[in-house]
Amino acid sequence: METGSKNRRRSAPMVPVDREDPTYGLRHSAAHVMAQAVTEMFPEAKLGWGPPHDRFENGFYYDFDLPSPLTPEDLPEIEGRMRRIVREDHPFRRRVLSADEARELFEDQPYKLQTIEDLAEGKDEYGEARPGAVISTYGQDTFEDLCLGPHLERTGQIPPDGFKLLDVSGAYWRGSGENPMLQRVHGTVWPGKEELERYLCRREEEEKRDHRRLGAELDLFSIRPEVGPGLALFHPKGALVRVLMEDYWRERHRAGGYDFVFTPHVGRSGLWETSGHLKWYAEGMYPAIGVEDERYYLKPMNCPFHMLIFNSRPRSYRDLPLRFAELGTVYRYEPSGTLRGLLRVRGFTQDDAHLFCRPDQMYQEIDRVLGFCLSFLAAYGFEEPEMELSVHDPGMPEKYAGSEADWEVAESTLAAALEARGLPYRRVEGEAVFYGPKIDIGILDTLGRRWQASTIQFDFNLPERFDLTYAGEDNKPHRPYMVHRALYGSIERFFALLIEHHAGALPVWLAPTQATVIPVSDRNLDYAREVSDELATAGLRAEVDARPERMNAKIRDAQLQKVPYMLVVGDREEEARGVSVRLRTNEDRGMTDLSSFVSHIQEIVEAKTGL
Structure with a gap:
């Protein structure tokens, strides 16, 4: 998916706003x-x-x-x-x-x-x-x-x-x-x-919530000059959050009828010539790699590989719809002046999916994928999306791939899906990319800032370039409709969004450490480890702070690390097989039974709500 590729001008400065803007x-x-x-x-x-x-x-x-x-x-x-x-x-x-x-x-x-x-x-x-x-x-x-x-x-x-x-x-x-x-x-x-x-x-x-500062303070990720600008290293805590995000993505896709695919990080030049990237997107690609007198390129998109998987064998109308999904890492050359933490990088993982369907399946697929996007974002707490429908300029048909009839059908299908769900949207004429109309789903963070999240994008270009066909009921070849779809957009960018939205205090289900067990004295250390083990057995992530520090200092350090729960255990808690619960918000909830606490936190994790 060519996320962020529209109106690229590497030779230009930061693009200014509209001259008609009153400011x-x-x-x-x-x-x-x-x-x-x-x-x-x-x-x-x-x-x-x-x-x-x-x-x-x-x-x-x-x-x-x-x-x-x-x-x-x-x-x-x-x-x-x-x-x-x-x-x-x-x-x-x-x-x-x-x-x-x-x-x-x-x-x-x-x-x-x-x-x-x-x-x-x-x-x-x-x-x-x-x-x-x-x-x-x-x-x-x-x-x-x-x-x-x-x-x-x-x-x-x-x-x-x-x-x-x-x-x-x-x-x-x-x-x-x-x-x-x-x-x-x-x-x-x-x-x-x-x-x-x-x-x-x-x-x-906003500066307090800056994901670059919090990423360093919470030991989540770094971008090192030894590796290169725009290339992120995920540290153990950040990698764990990322694994949780990816696992949830896979879980939802398995349940949603998608097939997983994996594709290489490089491809021969001929592939990128067929796709058109070498003609239209070469400035965004890394230079060619010479291998055995042939040129290979790091992939800037996953799409061409998915086209080849579709074409790997004859397809029938009975096979459709097909839904290919991949967490595919791509590489794009971005000018160093545009790089910003994880929000703009040179290597990132797109959660791509490509849907192939017959014309009579198109509305159902669009409605289905729209509902999928909305429910997926809602699991992260984003339940009031802002919708944009980007359509072509009918006065300039030469700018677009596909026929006018294709565009009218695609645009009306996207609009109908939005309207059927009662979703207000802004129709933006002339903002479609050349290969198809799209729905962009924006989400608002805690500070009211709009972030581009999921995209649902028609493509009339690649099916034509790769000559995708399926055998219809008439036994003749037909061109499938194809839709690009991304949920996170990119794992890195959505990761940055979550850090800034939550000021680093990630929801319990995503927190790398969900509870820190703090013994009041050394004699309570064995019980603290029992508590940690019981949490681990229940599938929760806990650690014991056994440092020779004062209890209040340990509580403060855990709060600074945005750990959701601090479980203080002393003689009284050990005798009652309980824990005294402190929150990262500094709320003191007092002592509770250990098994009750475990059940409580499991419910929160399962529901993906709370803290």
Whole structure:
């Protein structure tokens, strides 16, 4: 499944938001004011570009080539200069220039000169064809920048207490590792102080929940420079969580009528030529591996292998539907500037499934897989999904594989399945990928952030490319309908989502350690081990903290490790064959019978609820 492949531009910067966004002019103007402030500090600065963007809410950035590195300690000075420029209330001035005039104006700005050449050749600032592109600038005070706009009318319309610079990072010019590394300053701007403070409080909470920080603190995973960027190592605790996620996935698929398949990590170049990946997706693939005078590629998707399994023998209409499922690790070259913990990596495991069916089975299969996705996500506590239906642009049929009739049937089937379940959805015209329409299921985390989760995607392209057929009742070959489907999307990304959603305090059924048994003194150590053994016999995960530390310190350490239950055992508990239960929320539930506690936690694990 080509998750995340749409609109890839490795040669472009972080893609900005829609220019029609009502906040665009404010954010864009703040970026220019920031650029003026930085050039006041560094007159020899070489300017990249500075659009609004969506890494931070209401965000903007600017890229600079500077004689010395910026640090977070420099940001207050830049902010102070920005506030002065805002108070001076300079008008934003637009000019339209010829290419020669622009070259003269920016003669000492090499990055601007590159952009001017693109514009002169009929391309926009992202290298996309834009015939008749206008070369324009916007200026305020002593600063003038190559820019398409729009902007506010005056700098004074930027609230002086409504913006904040957030961080400094590195970014390759135009996103390519072959280009110079620039310094990127990120900021956010809001209508006023109150909105900014609310955002900063929310961002502080997001930073506390950052899966990269919690992944290190809880010893779940790491990304080591010795291995390479975007390639994760799962430590024992994190690997255990992952195994639990994968086991649940397998359990549900076995019950759901899927067949498991396994496919290699590499394939011959001819496979990727047939699938079209070498033509359309080569920039996202790792370079070829030479083996016995042939070229092999690490797989960026599992799909072509599943096509070959379907074609491995003749298929009859009686064989359908077929449902192939695989936890397949794929490899994609992502620019280093886009990598972010487990959310964007270069090697990840997709929980792919491909459904092959007859036309008369299509609605039932779509309804079935939609219900499967919803119930699966509900087991993780996500019961109010946000649905999007991405459809084609009927005015541009040349952009899409398959016939107009195929698209109409597929889109109406997806819409009917959503409507039959009473699911509100947003219909997005022109957002379908070229090979078929799709349903995207978004989920909201504790902080109200939307995450892309499951996808149900028609594909008119691969069945044609691989010439998939089945023998119909008329004994003639027919093309099956095929649907891609992912539940987690990728194991790594969903793992990161769970960590941030739960702030590391995973539900009991997923917690790597479900209970820590804490003896009050050394003489209670044998009983603590008995308690741990009884929990293990019941299929639960427990450990004994036998360190020579104070009991309260052990409780605190277990809480910091997000262990759901701390079971304190002393003389009184040993005599009664009980445990005193503390929760990671610091609630003290007092003493209870050991067998009752075991039954209680088993019920919670079985129901996948609680804590």
